[in-house]
Amino acid sequence: MARSKVVKKVAKQAEAKLKQADAAFVRVKVAAEVEQSLSTSRTIERVTVNKAYKMYIGGAFVRSESGRSFRVKGPKSTDPEVVNMPRGSRKDIRDAVLVAKNAQASWAARTPFNRGQILYRLAEMMESRRSELAMSLGREGREGREGREGREGQGAADAAREVQVAIDRCVYYSGMCDKLSALLASHNPVSGPHFGFTLPESLGVVGIVSPTSPSLLGLVSAVVPVITGGNTVVAIVASGDPRTAAIWTECLATSDLPGGVVNVIYGQADELLPHMAKHREVSGLSLWGDLGALGVQAEIDGADSVKRVRRYGDADRSLIATEDGARGLGYVEPFLEFKTVWHPMGM
């Protein structure tokens, strides 16, 4: 009996030791695995996600049909990356005018109040992208076309202010949409038993060359008053660095604005403007900045189809930057048609 007791005790002890050894082995193994996985994760490199900037035509982000691009490079200190931007061509203008034409009737047919709601929505979208827009403005190379050294972008405070004024401008014109008719229409005294009404109507497709600076506020101030009146727009952004314009088109795309109402093409004004000026489907031109002979030629080319051509010089451009500048009926009215109707008075 005693002998068997001893045997049992030894067996128990052996079993306990074995369990301990097992546990220790597992611990070592797990530790090794953890160690290995940690060291592996340290060696994984993240893929850089670069943004492919595109033009905005017909509510879609597209490259140029020509396949061309140009390089944009910000100031070295803040932004070392080089970006390829699509370079718009004559046929991009053609395509954009066609979609703008097709979008125009239904945009003009919306109630002015609804157009106002959509412009306010645009302000909302810009508000939520404030920091992105400001950061982009801050790193813009002002003369950033290929081969030229980019100047420093704006300071952070200036950039933030420009974004804020641009948002406020959208809100301003959003409020103007449903007041246009009351402000511009008239009841004319006529000789005879008739009412004479004059009513503002949209003009059609309007071509824009936006000011090169301030780049965001300039584009917003050129485009928004024109669509306020029910027109659709093809805007040429001719600045060397249109990256902030590209970010703004993303605000447009998410703002309930129907596709084709605003189309934005990056490129060179001297190449693109003559085709837009000759295009008979374009009813008006809003030309910003010092275009020189190019602007004069656009007026001559536009005369063939009786285009409404407005040229805005340096004085207007400096107005844009101020908080209450470039606001008002004066920027909407040139791109409206006025229709006068006679109606019998009855008794």
Place this chain on the structure above:
Amino acid sequence: MSSRGADRAPLILPPSPTVDAVALEERAAALAKRSIKKATKIAGLRLAIRMMDLTTLEGKDTPGKVRALCSKAMRPLDSDPTIGPCAAICVYPNFVSVAKAALAGSQVLVASVATAFPSGQSPLSIKLDDVRRAVEFGADEIDMVIDRGAMLAGETAKVFDEIAATKEACGQAHLKVILETGELGSYDVIRRASDLAMLAGADFIKTSTGKIQPAATPPVTLLMLEAIRDYYYATGRKIGMKPAGGVRTAKQALHYLVIVKETLGDDWLAPSLFRFGASALLNDVLMQLEKERTGAYQASDDFSKD
């Protein structure tokens, strides 16, 4: 079963080859990539206008609209008498005499749809009566529809007989046979219907009524042109082709001409053997011609509609 009498021999038609759909679509797409510019473009667009069957087939058609269309067919562009005229006007039977009178003295022909267009789902006697009356009213060409239901049910003999009977009823008038390819389901059935129509006496085979989507597409047109080519090699008879519906832009029209040229050669690049059934196409072609002449893109509002 078919309407053939018991006294007639059973219909035995040669089999149609099967269609390689992938190769067909690839070839049609490849042919659409040709770049046609300047003088060639102008020549192609002018030819396309002369190949056009200007069409109005709506419930709201009026004599006034048909007359306006006739004026447009005779002289598509006010400012340039060298453009056009179009090949034909395509209307419902009720407007054949109106069109005939409006087009008197011009080269523009009058085509009339018949055979219970667009469905073709009426008894044969009514369809034949429809054809005879259209011819009596003065139609130069008859655009008939095949019975797609019969075709899909495998009653090819019935389809064949109806086409043959319609051809007989046409007399001197040319017969265009509309297959309505959008309802036939597969390329093989389209090929079979094309062969059937040609064997039964069609002068033209035509893709669509314009009432069903998809209408004319480049692959379907290429397939039908290949059927025409094979038939020509077998019999020496030249059958015409008419894509209809869905051809809206000048660029598309040029691509169709490329497909014709590459499949059948120059003989078919003539209004006698190739037509476009279209209404919106003409204005786009005119806009492109004016763009080439003036250098400025045109506005659609500057061209008359209807």
